[in-house]
Amino acid sequence: MNDKNLDSLIERWISPQVRGLSTYHVPDASGLVKLDAMENPYIWDDALVREWLAQLGSTHVNRYPDPEAKALKQQLKKIMAVPDHLELLLGNGSDELILLLALAVATPGRTVLTVEPGFTMYRQIALMAQLQYEAVSLTPDFELDIKATVSRIRSTQPALIFIAQPNNPTGNLFGEQNIRQIIEAAPGIVVIDEAYTAFTDSDHLPLLAEYDNLLVMRTLSKTGLAGLRLGILIGDQRWISELNKIRLPYNVGVLNQVSAEFALRHYSVFEAQTANIRDQRDGVMAELSGIKGIRVWPSDANFILMRTRQGCARQVFERLRERGVLIKLLDGAHLLLQDCLRVTIGTPAENRQFIDALKASL
């Protein structure tokens, strides 16, 4: 192998946009209490696992899966109370749906717009799809700057806007009036990303009846099925059928379809877990609010954004890891996130361990 030749081949043929990206980094969590990735901390009880395995045992993998995942979509529509006239598009996580949306609008010079700090995949995927990327800064308190947002929408005319509600990593909602203003100012598609829908009372599905340019995206990841990778896009059948043209035919495997169908038949288990996580969130929030040297922001999600004293976030993060707790270090990820950390709500025991470790780490 000739290293120089390989380097120059890569430089010549891999696009500059791709070369400029970095791989999505997932830290090793082995042996740690994992509170860094907004997962549901609960595993299934033995009876549920046995029933699930029996189901998998009678599933055959020699055939391709149903490309339309019809049975699964029916169940999802029922559980999410999606009106009959709306359609679903399923993805390998909502990450894949973000990619499909970006590819569907991608022609030279077009723009994807979002707010920052926000979910990092919007930028990554926009750049992958060779789209221009515009980010409007939130206020220092992570509120939406609606004037700046509308004005940037007017000046950049984005083909696609992503707004996560609640927002990641800030955990807050921007308010329905503001969301309406964004949708009304947008010339193109607006996607409200409700990844954290299980932890909030806010619901943007009703707005689909009012706005032609709106799509709502959800995922089963945060509800308790992150390992299955199942994202859901909801909208008018005409949008969905355009996007369906670029979806790879068998993007949701048969084991995932069968497992998700099984899990949804036991949806009350997940509802109880997420309700419990919501309660836990309020408890963790109250405890964090009482810790000197920590500032927290309200959260409608299964995580909490907090700020340490100036210059201390990395040290706190590392001390927590030494004490066996992995959370997310956000300092350095965005100007507004200086000294910030994000913790995912875990089981009561995990939350206790986190709070105790945090107090000992400050």
Ligand SMILES: Cc1ncc(COP(=O)(O)O)c(C=O)c1O
């Ligand atoms: C706002 C938001 N959207 C989408 C995702 C991706 O979810 P999925 O696991 O369905 O790809 C995340 C994951 O953290 C997220 O925070």
